[in-house]
Amino acid sequence: MLRFAVRRLISAVLVLFAVSVLTFLIFNVIPAGDPAVRMAGKVPTKPQVEAIREEWGFDDPIYVQYGTMMKKLFTGDTVSYFTQLNVVDEIIKGAPRTFALAIGAAVLSLLFGVILGVYGARHAGQWSDRAITLLAVLGLSLPVFWLGALMNHYLGFELGIFPNGGYVEFGESPTGWFWHLMLPWIALSFLFVGFYSRVLRSDILETENEDFVRTARAKGLTEKQVMNRHVLRNSLVPIITLWGLDFGFILGGGAILTEAVFNLQGVGQYAAESIEQLDQPVIMAVTLFGAFFIVLLNAVVDIVYAALDPRIRLEDARAP
Amino acid sequence: MSAPLLSVEDLRVSFRTEEGVLQAVDGLSLELAAGEILAIVGESGCGKSVTAMSLMGLTRGANTKIEGRVKLGERDLVGASESELLGVRGAEIAMIFQNPMTSLDPVYRVGEQIAEQIRAHEDVSAEAARERSIELLGRVGIPHAESRVDAYPHEFSGGMRQRVMIAMALSCSPRVLIADEPTTALDVTIQAQILERVMELRREENAGVILITHDLGVVAEVADRVAVMYAGRIVEQGTLDQIFYDPGHPYTWGLLGSVTRLDRDRAGALPSIAGAPPSLIAPPQGCHFRPRCPHARGRCEQVPPLEQRDPKAAGHLDRCWLDLEAKRSLRQVEGGIGLAPAAEAQA
Numbered sequence: 001m002l003r004f005a006v007r008r009l010i011s012a013v014l015v016l017f018a019v020s021v022l023t024f025l026i027f028n029v030i031p032a033g034d035p036a037v038r039m040a041g042k043v044p045t046k047p048q049v050e051a052i053r054e055e056w057g058f059d060d061p062i063y064v065q066y067g068t069m070m071k072k073l074f075t076g077d078t079v080s081y082f083t084q085l086n087v088v089d090e091i092i093k094g095a096p097r098t099f100a101l102a103i104g105a106a107v108l109s110l111l112f113g114v115i116l117g118v119y120g121a122r123h124a125g126q127w128s129d130r131a132i133t134l135l136a137v138l139g140l141s142l143p144v145f146w147l148g149a150l151m152n153h154y155l156g157f158e159l160g161i162f163p164n165g166g167y168v169e170f171g172e173s174p175t176g177w178f179w180h181l182m183l184p185w186i187a188l189s190f191l192f193v194g195f196y197s198r199v200l201r202s203d204i205l206e207t208e209n210e211d212f213v214r215t216a217r218a219k220g221l222t223e224k225q226v227m228n229r230h231v232l233r234n235s236l237v238p239i240i241t242l243w244g245l246d247f248g249f250i251l252g253g254g255a256i257l258t259e260a261v262f263n264l265q266g267v268g269q270y271a272a273e274s275i276e277q278l279d280q281p282v283i284m285a286v287t288l289f290g291a292f293f294i295v296l297l298n299a300v301v302d303i304v305y306a307a308l309d310p311r312i313r314l315e316d317a318r319a320p
Numbered sequence: 321m322s323a324p325l326l327s328v329e330d331l332r333v334s335f336r337t338e339e340g341v342l343q344a345v346d347g348l349s350l351e352l353a354a355g356e357i358l359a360i361v362g363e364s365g366c367g368k369s370v371t372a373m374s375l376m377g378l379t380r381g382a383n384t385k386i387e388g389r390v391k392l393g394e395r396d397l398v399g400a401s402e403s404e405l406l407g408v409r410g411a412e413i414a415m416i417f418q419n420p421m422t423s424l425d426p427v428y429r430v431g432e433q434i435a436e437q438i439r440a441h442e443d444v445s446a447e448a449a450r451e452r453s454i455e456l457l458g459r460v461g462i463p464h465a466e467s468r469v470d471a472y473p474h475e476f477s478g479g480m481r482q483r484v485m486i487a488m489a490l491s492c493s494p495r496v497l498i499a500d501e502p503t504t505a506l507d508v509t510i511q512a513q514i515l516e517r518v519m520e521l522r523r524e525e526n527a528g529v530i531l532i533t534h535d536l537g538v539v540a541e542v543a544d545r546v547a548v549m550y551a552g553r554i555v556e557q558g559t560l561d562q563i564f565y566d567p568g569h570p571y572t573w574g575l576l577g578s579v580t581r582l583d584r585d586r587a588g589a590l591p592s593i594a595g596a597p598p599s600l601i602a603p604p605q606g607c608h609f610r611p612r613c614p615h616a617r618g619r620c621e622q623v624p625p626l627e628q629r630d631p632k633a634a635g636h637l638d639r640c641w642l643d644l645e646a647k648r649s650l651r652q653v654e655g656g657i658g659l660a661p662a663a664e665a666q667a
Contacts, residue, residue, distance in 0.1 A: 210422065211417060211419055211422040211423040212422060212423055212424055212425040212426070214373075214378065214417065214423070215417060215423045215424065215425070215485070215488075216425065217378055217409070218376060218378060218409055218410060218414070218415045218417075219409065219410040219436065219437040219440055219488070220406050220407065220408070220409035220410035220411055220437065220440045220441060221406075221410075221436070221440055222406060223402075225440075229436075230425050233425075233427055234425070234426070234427060237427075308427070309426070309427060310426070310427060310472040310474070311426055311472070311474045
C-alpha cells in the first residue's frame with residue numbers, strides 16, 4: 001500500500017509537470033498568443049508593447065518565463081493578465097460551486113443509474129426495460145448545453161419553477177442553494193445515469209449466469225440475498241470504478257458547459273472565460289486544478305477497486 | 321430396500337426457447353436410498369445436469385415447465401413453494417458443481433461463503449458459523465484450515481476450491497448430495513482425492529449421493545448403481561455390475577466401447593459412437609437412439625418401455641426392444657463389449 005502510494009505520488013507529480021509544460025508551450029505556438037500585444041489595448045503603440053513585455057518578463061527566455069509562472073502559481077501570487085485579480089483567490093471562490101455541482105450530480109448519477117440498471121435487469125425485455133433503454137440512449141445522446149438550455153428556458157424562464165440560472169451560497173439560503181443547483185444537477189447527471197444504467201443492466205444479466213450465482217441459489221439463499229450479496233456486489237465493481245473516474249472528469253473540466261449554461265460562476269466557467277481571452281496564468285491554474293483532480297481520482301479508484309475486488313492487488317506481481 | 325430417501329417419478333422438464341419447446345428431461349424415474357451412490361451417466365447435453373438442478377427447483381423460471389414428482393421422504397418438491405424449497409436447498413439436498421474455478425464468489429472469503437450457507441439454515445452466531453467452517457475445511461482435507469478460512473477463492477487451486485465446495489455442501493449435513501461432474505475439471509490425481517471425500521461423506525453421514533458424470537472410470541470406482549441417460553431419458557439402469565458386465569442397451573454398449581484403454585492396440589482409430597445426439601427440440605420418434613443405432617429396426621419407432629429384461633436380474637431395467645439373447649451376442653465386438661459399426665451390423 002505504501003509502495004503504491006509513493007509510486008502513484010511520483011507519477012502524479014510527473015503528470016502534472018507534463019500538463020503544465022504542455023499548457024505553457026501551447027501559448028508560444030498559437031497565433032495571437034503574444035500577451036503583451038493583447039494587454040496593451042486596442043491600438044497599441046510599439047513602445048507600449050515593449051514596456052509591457054519588459055515589465056511582465058515576456059522577453060525572458062521561455063524556460064525562465066515558465067519558472068516565473070510556476071513560482072507565482074505555487075506562492076499564490078499569480079494574477080490574471082486582464083482583470084489583475086488573484087487567480088488562486090478566484091479559484092477558491094469558484095471551487096465550492098464546482099464541488100457542489102459535481103458532488104450532487106455524482107450522487108444523482110449513481111443513485112438513479114443503479115436504480116434504473118437494477119430495475120432494467122429485473123424486467124429485461126419488458127416494456128418498462130425498453131422505456132429505460134430509450135431514456136438512457138436519450139441521455140447518452142443529448143448534449144448537456146442543449147438539454148441544459150432547454151431546461152433552463154422552459155422550467156426556469158417560462159414556467160418559473162426553477163430559478164433561471166445563477167447560484168446562491170449555501171450559508172445564505174440552503175433551500176435557495178438546493179433550488180439553484182437542481183437543474184444543473186439533473187442536466188449534468190442525465191448522461192451518466194444513462195450510461196451507468198446501461199452498463200449495470202448488462203453486467204447484472206451477465207453475472208446472473210455465473211456459476212457462483214447458481215451456487216448461491218443452491219445454498220438456499222433467498223432471491224433477494226442472491227441479488228444483493230452476490231449479483232450486485234460483483235456487478236457494482238465496474239460501476240463504482242467508472243463513477244470515480246467520471247467524478248474526476250467532472251471536477252477536471254467536465255462541468256464547464258453545465259456551469260456556463262446555468263451561469264454558476266464555478267471554476268469551469270472561470271476556465272471557459274479565461275480561454276476565450278487567452279488569459280495564460282488563469283488557464284495554467286485551472287488546467288492544473290483539473291488535472292490534479294483527475295490524477296487524484298484515478299489513484300483513489302485504483303485503491304477502491306482493489307478493496308472491492310480481492311483479486312486485484314495494488315503492488316505489481318514482482319513485489320513479495 | 322426400505323422406503324427410498326429420494327424418489328423421482330416421471331419427471332419432465334421442458335424449456336420454451338426461440339426455436340421451439342426443448343424437452344430436456346422426458347419422463348425420468350429413479351430412486352435413491354440412504355447411503356447409496358447412484359451414478360447418472362451420459363454424454364453432454366443429455367439432460368443430466370438439468371435433472372440434477374430440477375430436483376432442487378433450480379431450473380424454475382418463466383420459460384420452464386416441470387412436471388412429475390420429486391419426493392424427498394414424503395414431501396413433493398415439484399409442487400413445493402419457492403419458500404419451502406429454500407429450506408431444502410443446501411440443507412437437505414446439497415450440490416457440488418462441475419467447475420470449481422467459477423463456482424465460488426470471487427469477492428468473498430471462503431469461510432464467509434460456507435458460513436453464509438450455515439446461517440441461511442440455522443440460527444447460529446457468526447462466530448459459531450465460522451468455527452464450523454474451519455472444522456469443515458479441516459474435514460475435507462484443507463491444511464491450516466484456521467488460517468485458510470480467511471483466504472479468497474483465487475488463492476486456492478481448482479482441487480482446493482472443489483474441497484471448499486464439498487465443505488459447503490456438507491455444512492448442513494444434507495440427506496442427499498448431488499455431485500454434478502465434480503471431478504471433470506480436475507487433474508486425475510486430485511480426482512481420486514475428491515471422490516474419496518464424497519465416499520467418506522456417504523459413510524459418515526449416510527447420505528444418498530447422485531453422481532453425475534460422463535466418466536465411466538469414475539463410475540466404476542465409486543457407484544453402487546448406475547442410470548444411463550440418453551436424450552432426456554434413462555435408457556438403462558441397474559447395479560454397477562449389471563451395467564458393466566451385462567449391459568442391455570446399445571447406447572450403453574457404445575459408451576463402454578468408447579472407453580480408451582491403455583492395453584489396446586494403438587494403431588486403430590479411437591472407438592466412438594457414430595453420429596451426434598439428437599436435437600431435444602425435435603427428437604426422433606420412438607427410441608431416441610434409433611438414428612445412431614446399428615441394430616435399429618421398424619419396431620424402434622415406438623418408444624420401448626424401461627423394463628426388466630432378465631428375470632433373474634432384479635433392478636436391471638433397459639429401454640430396448642431387442643431380446644436378451646440377441647443383445648448378448650450383438651454387443652460382442654472384437655473381444656469386448658461395444659457397438660458394432662453400422663456396416664458390420666447390417667452384414
